[in-house]
Amino acid sequence: MGFNKTLSRFLTIASFYAVLTACSSNQPTVEPDLPEKEYFRLAQEALDNNLPTTAAEQLKELETRYPFGEYSIPARLDLIYAQFEAGNYAAAHATADRFIKNYPDNQALDYVYYMRGLSTYKGAESFLGRFLNLNPADRDTSEFDKSFSEFADFLRRFPESEFAPDAKARMVYLRNMIAEHEVAIAHYYFKRKAPLSALRRGQEVIQHYPSTPSVEEALAITIQAYMDLNLYDEAKQNLAILVNSYPESQYLDKEQKFIPFELPREADPDFLYWVSLGMID
Structure with a gap:
């Protein structure tokens, strides 16, 4: 009788864990932060290719992730221009x-x-x-x-x-x-x-x-x-x-x-x- 209870508890825990695993596998993967310099480079590349909306997105990401970084001021200046051009x-x-x-x-x-x-x-x-x-x-x-x-x-x-x-x-x-x-x-x-x-x-x-x-x-x-x-x-x-x-x-x-x-x-x-x-x- 005790063995049956133990087996039942094990199956319940195993089933619950399987559900949690399945749910977690459906969650979107969070991309790791890029270096500040890379966000700025991608924005400049987008501007050079006449893609101001893409540039604005990269610059806003930089502003959000590195608000006091090395590129924060030039990024904000470029963001004005990118939004205007868009x-x-x-x-x-x-x-x-x-x-x-x-x-x-x-x-x-x-x-x-x-x-x-x-x-x-x-x-x-x-x-x-x-x-x-x-x-x-x-x-x-x-x-x-x-x-x-x-x-x-x-x-x-x-x-x-x-x-x-x-x-x-x-x-x-x-x-x-x-x-x-x-x-x-x-x-x-x-x-x-x-x-x-x-x-x-x-x-x-x-x-x-x-x-x-x-x-x-x-x-x-x-x-x-x-x-x-x-x-x-x-x-x-x-x-x-x-x-x-x-x-x-x-x-x-x-x-x-x-x-x-x-x-x-x-x-x-x-x-x-x-x-x-x-x-x-």
Whole structure:
């Protein structure tokens, strides 16, 4: 009787052990850590082969496994670039922000500030296609404003940086684009018989974007809006500014009288206004 109990206990233990062995054999094998230098080498190789997503994965592994290693700082700098090249602009911006916070005295800080602004800039560009079907008044340019501010912050800190000329050029482009967007919204409001709203958009361009090419059209918008609102004295004042500033304006006839304008009625121009930023009407 005792022998039977012993045999039964042995079989139970053996069966339980077999189950444990079978379960453990199904567990994924954990790869051992690579040397820090090898992670960095693999990332560089991926970048050289135009595989930024793979490079970013290797660099994040290095960052996780060797947060204070020899390659931790260059790896974080390369991670910004890899994420940017992979089109992951939000991640590149976040990595740049962390670097600025953690390494405020690093020699490459000008590059990081520049890449932060550039990531916002490219991220905003990539979202344009999502909003083509929205009314101009509903489209958001806040990310372009943010990019402009970040580039301005970069230039204030590093005016002699090698990246400064590109940042300045992008800021000019951003100002022009935002001004053109305001003009497009003004035309949208004219079409919907909302001259007061159109007036405010024209004034926005004149007051806040005075050096952009859109100012001439913005003046014409304010003149048209004042006329629609029966505010003829104000219309005459703005017409005088238009004549003085742009004597050859397309909105003036040969006698320098204002040429009223309105949107074409045969087609909805919303799509063209957006993709051309108001340059096609």
